[in-house]
Amino acid sequence: MEAILYICHGSRVKTAREQAITFITKCIERSHAPINEYCFLELAAPTIEEAFINCVQKGATKIIALPVLLLTAVHAKVDIPNELARLSALFPGIELEYGRPIGVHRKMIDTLIERIEETGEELDGNSRVLLVGRGSSDPDVKNDLNAIAEMLKRKTGVKRVQTCFLTATSPGLEDGMELIGEDKNSKVFVIPYLLFTGILMNHINKVIKNHPQSHQFILCNYLGYHPNIESVIQERVLEITA
Template sequence: MMAGKGLPQDCGLLVVGHGTADRVGEAETRTLVGHISDACPGGAVELGFLEVIGPSVGESLRRLCARGVDRVVAAPLLLFTNGHARRDLPEALAAAVAEERIPVVQAAALGHHPELVRLSRRRREETRRVLPPLDPREEALVFVGRGASDPAAATQLITFLEATRACGADCRPGEPAAICGRGLCPATCAALPIPPGPGRGGVGFVAAARPTVEEALEEIVDPSRPGLVPRRVLVQPHLLFRGRVEEQVREAVDRARSRHPAIEWIVVPRLGAEPDVARAVVARALETLEKVEG
């Protein structure tokens, strides 16, 4: 028997958040889990955190067991596969399973799920819509990730950015879909260029990877680079919720604004607790169950 839109009635969904001391970020996480529950009517859904705040993964697994489920799929609220997905979450699940002795499988990170790709692109377009018109060649984009020591961090972020431009919905009127990307800053990753387009573009990271946000913001306005020096720079943090990482991005943008006051610096809103994200989380969980069940 299946509950609602596909979650088996005997299977609980353990949604795992990183954990944050930011009250707004915590509230956003809980709001998202509400959307996930709405997407699984009749299903057993619980939220657990890896660190900082509770309930813990173990506590939430116990709650699911108390609700009578026979197995659990753990769905991480992680944008990409990183140390949390490869190490921290499996360790937390292993410790919890040792106590509860219930089958638990871990779903993949959200990655390049189409729901997130469309939402990210929409955030950019919503931002542009309220700004004065500008020659596309004079607008630049810096896409910002949290960062990780994993060498794949840059590749994952760049690939996601490429995906947001793949179908043409991010194009300006009259731009061919195939060339709506902007060439990456040289420091970003020469092996993975975004197709050249009308304005400059690049990626940056808040921690543990290069280029840093500061480096990316300086390079994007470097007059020695090919193309027009931008009159406007969109800085888009690829983040789910508010927290210290987003604060660091905004602080870096404020410093860039003080160094280059003639340029318009705009921060694009984070992804947030949208139903789009909830649908992606549920989809990842169901994909995992399908693989397990063959």
């Protein structure tokens, strides 16, 4: 019997945890697998081990583990696979398959455009976009976000799309704000490339408010668990099950 194990990042912020659970519940409603469980990599319960064991106890003979993460980084490449390998050794009779994170996908571009449109501000030829990623020591994170920035630039025709990061990768947020361009009268749409609310969103908001307003910085909403992301998650499942 097949089970799908949805692995979210986790957060100390209660609202962020609740958002993740609500989103995964919607994914489960569309799932054809007889067993579905969600868990968190860190900072929240249930843990990967707890959810994995729940799958086994419900009769799973095959577990599809899906990282509900925006980009491919250390969590997706190392942390989650290591924990799954440990659990697989404890339950050698269980077949285990590991899916891909959301990654670079055209539907993410549509979500970014929607976040811009929600501000009510017009995106014109002089506008710029600043994509703010979480950041990682893994170079693939920077490469992937840069690829997403290029796709957004091509689809919207916006003059410049700059990426920056909140931790572990350069340029940082303040540097990104400085690099965005020389035209001081342009609008800059700042889009937090984050799945959930919390400490990082508060930090972005604070930095923008305290930054000298050389541009018109317009803070967009974070990505959130958008229906487009739900659709991509379903694609990631089908990559394994089809």
